[in-house]
Amino acid sequence: MSGHAYDPHCPFCRIVRGEIPSSKVLxxxxxxxxxxxxxxxxxxxxxxxxxxxxxxTELPEAIAAHLGSLVPRLCRAVQAASGADGFHLIVNNGRAAGQTVDHGHWHIIPRFQNDSVHWPWPHTQYAGEELSQIRHRIERALNSPNAAN
Structure with a gap:
């Protein structure tokens, strides 16, 4: 685990400590x-x-559960305050997924009809036994001793 109370090089840690100004809502x-x-x-x-x-993936489950418990209330508030037609709740985990700040976080992004954000992402179908194979690999990973960490 790379969890630490504070990383002086992390902008989000610095925001949490008040070293960088922010517009906190909760x-x-x-x-x-x-x-x-x-x-x-x-x-x-x-x-x-x-x-x-x-x-x-490195968040302790108790912290992840606490943050998750705040999500519905935050999403309702963001949507009401922005007048959005909907919202995205997104986690970019790792560079390949677009994570640019190495501090786990959720994005709540208001969405409006005809805004400039492009959605949906392209989708594909599984071929042959691929669906069954990936399901079995996920089940095996969930049941491995490291899954609880």
Missing amino acids: ETDDAVAFLDINPVNPGHVLLVPKTHHLNL
């Missing part, structure tokens, strides 16, 4: 939500744990 003992300074759409909020963890 704060608990273990989490903080603030407006993204480079929003996809106005009202784009980031929800972060107060302790430093590189990404979602």
